[in-house]
Amino acid sequence: MPNVTLTVNGKSHTVEVEGRTLLVELLREKLGLTGTHVGCDTSQCGACVVHIDGNSVKSCTTLALQADGTTVTTIEGLAAADGTLHPMQEAFREHHALQCGFCTPGMVMSAIDLVQKNPQGLSEADIRHGLEGNLCRCTGYHNIVKAVSAAWHTMHGKELVAAE
């Protein structure tokens, strides 16, 4: 069986996989990183989103071997070593942007990519459009949008001016 070598959350791994092994299977089953979820079988829900070389992608729709030589970040790789949450995680907690939490890892990974790629600003419509690859069956999205907007301000070092 072939080997795949990749860096996950700052640590290098070489793992034996099959041709058909999905990246999400490598992460969850071989590396024990079960924070990345699988919510659908149709590439639509976004629960499995991770970053490959800084881009958010669906790890259920990526072969492990396609990720050979790349740098992957999962939800487990966000918080600081002392447990301090990433600003996006902190914003989700602060704004009650999760209920059951199933969609949350993918939502947070997609949201970080969206915020990082849009330093010029993000309107509410931009956030909703930008997160359309992530489905949430609990929150109704309102608080997720608020959290992402708040995290945009923290991540880009801008003062948060309260709306209304």
Add this chain to the structure above:
Amino acid sequence: MYDFTYEKPTAIAAATATLAADMEAKALAGGQTFIPVLKQRLNKPTVVVDLSKLGLTGITVTPSTVTIGAMTTHATVANSAEVQKAIPALAHLASMIGDRQVRARGTIGGSLANNDPSACYPSAVLALGATITTDRRTIAADDYFQGMFTTALEQGEIITSVTFPVPEKAAYQKFRNPASRYAMVGVFVAKFAAGVRVAITGAAQGGVFRHAAFEAALSANFSPDAIAGIATPADDLNSDIHASAEYRAHLIGVMSKRAVAAA
């Protein structure tokens, strides 16, 4: 998913040799269609040939053409300042495909090789009269699309790039299926000195097609009013749980008028 051997060649000749030697070998681009198909066990390849290391990415713009490498992602086309300037409708179309994660991996070559009847790119290729370049020849858009999921590509033939002529004006308007985000009806309108071309995706059983009646009317008068009175027959259109053939026929008129107005 059935297992397969995975290869990532670094030369086009090596990729085509593998694909030619084995009828069950298949190319892999962004995987945003192919991996879901594999998961459903609808396809059982022996070898999967990853095209990502063949140097098929990149965008080249001249005053009269835009050439896009087959492995260029939808996100790259959508965000390209050069494409936005030369053919803004093409960048807009790419920005409307799926979601950000699909756009980060899905490629123009994969979309065209697959020729899904609801895919967006086929409408741009057909309306702009683009040329598809493969490892062995060039194919005009009018000869390339041969019915849903069917193209002029031979077994093992690899698309390397697509060249679009720059139109005077163009626009893409898409009525999205709210769940899948594919086109329920998508209309690409392109105006050239020689006339207007209109391609419709998402609607017909046979996949993307040119709308001759709209093209004639718009070539005479490029305004939404010019096509307001022209009905599209529903005979060859798709009926499914999302929309009836009659509704799709109606949407073709509405989205075409919007596209002309937006161009």
